[in-house]
Amino acid sequence: MKKIALVYLLFLGGCLKESGIKPNAPTTAPVTKADGWEISTPSSESVDESALATAYQQFFSETDLPHASSLLVVRNGKLISEAYANSSEGADELHNVMSCTKSIVSILFGIAQKQNLIGNINTPVATYFPELVPDDNAKRRITLRNCLTMQTGLAFDGGPSSRDLAETGTNSVSFIFDQPVISDTGTAFLYSDFPPHLVNAVLGKVTGQRVQDFATTALFQPLAINDFKWDATKDGLNYGAFSLFLKPRDLAKLGQLCIQNGNWKGTELIPPGWLEEATSKQVSELNYGYFFWLDPTRKAYAMRGNGGQFVLIAPEKNLVIVYTAFPYSSPELWGNTEKLISTIYSACD
Template identity: 35%
Template sequence: MLRYLPLLLAFGSSVHAGELDGVTTAIEAGDFKQITSVVVAQHGKLLYEHYFDKDGADSLRNTRSVGKTVAGMLVGLAIERKLLRTDTPVLPYFPELRPLAHADPRKDKITVEDFLTMSSLLECDDDNQHSRGNEERMYLVEDWSRFVADLPIRGFPEWQPRPEQSPYGRAWSYCTAGVTLLGPLLEKVSGQRVPDFAAANLFKPLGIDKVKWQFQPKGSAMTGGGLQLRSVDLMKLGQLYLDGGRWNGQQVMPAEWVRRSIAPHANAREGMDYGYLWWLQPFTANGRTVQSYGMAGSGGNKVLVLPELDAVVVITTTNFQVRDAHGLSEKLLTKLIMPALMRP
């Protein structure tokens, strides 16, 4: 049951809400394993909100790498305040990390945008267990910033395209470590802890007052994932971008930053591009293909914005050990949620 409503949103009277009852039936039948919540909004109205665990609406959801996209929002706010630029080199802000292992002048040219687009030249790939930059190796050491700074430059054998040969001129690899360095960078340029900067500039304007951060061993907030928010508050973040950065009549995020964030900057995987820590992915339902931009975390956790349908969909799960968990969440989206949103 709904306990509270976000600002600007009220329950819709559309027939869609009733049609979404099939979501409840299928999830309760176990068709999608451990889905913990689903929230659906369309045309600024909350159509569906249901919780499938005992924790309910007030539970803080650990959606893992969904938090990366929030880090990108904070970078955008710092850029608006002229504390950073997308072409700002990152490592020169950390003289305490000198001398660097695997010293290379190209490291000092790695920019904020390189980390936002998962396309820095550092050898860092979470999808490759042998990668020196794999996030699991980082979690074993105390100083995550030094871990990033000490990574070697990535090699490009003949069978792999170099950045200049890649779509959008960037060779993409999924690198949590690079995003974790954005937290300490934000602290250096803002003079605030990341949770304080986020609370004042992003969460407070949206009425988000219940948040749980994870922290690096050295004390900085973990901007590579693990940020916990309520499901409806996750929906607010998607709605904020759907509305061009505006919330309750206030321009919270710069409209230009929203536009740049959801534009393609790198090709991530087949049929999927990548913005500034946003996944750009098409979904097909009832024979119609709709573009989306979204936040995603392991276990199939998703916050999806569907501009053509004027809709935001939040799916939280604990399917962390389930095979093809993202596929399960996407099946829920395309088989049950999108068809209801498409009906006139």
């Protein structure tokens, strides 16, 4: 029987590549590939080349960001720089984007709404799975909105809980609803891998297909994202919180799609109203939308994942920054990515 890769990749620290972080000849000039990206230069897109070079010096540093694997900058819809480290495949390597997956699930939710597959976000999850949710008023009240804002009230204990989800032999929705209620639904934010998994379950229910198949036709194919992997629990449901593997240049396309209000080459893929709602403050106690982290100082928002990974989307600068890294690097190093963001953001006139 197939082993769930998550058990080994998500919770073991020995997954880092052995190759050195500094390539023999560091380069940041993007390469022309048949993947749809238009290539430009920093100066052509009003980006300070010296400041950008400083950011890449940090990227290649063995102390600041030792587990960095890619850094890409997109300005005005054009790829102006990219670099790769700790990778023999470079731009062609699939990366586990970890919790950036959550934001992509939010995008898929918006697409399902556009297709009239999902209605009111205040609908209880139990409406879709009446047979899987216990006869407990607190649990049967949990809505889609409660999931999207991480306010289900269900317990979650970080990595051990996610590992248990991966290893459970029962239905994964039942497993989540068997967790104890620790706060009133809709009142307390608890960052958890369970709510996005429930949203994925609903997506699978309303579309009548695996979430990865819905994502392929409704999102990835229009963006010419042809190579990805999405792990699943033992019952076949794609993880809603992590274990989506994408190439960095394809991850950048998702950021660019957001900055274009869900429009790609003249076709509306995501309702702009959904993006506006999903990237607006939805949680009173912190800057969080619907599986998106908000950056009000820069009037930006981000997908974020373990290892300090992020996709920063800054509409006012027409800027997308993608940074991937191997998970399980020391959280103390993640703060160094803020310096990286600041340097690149400030370099854009």
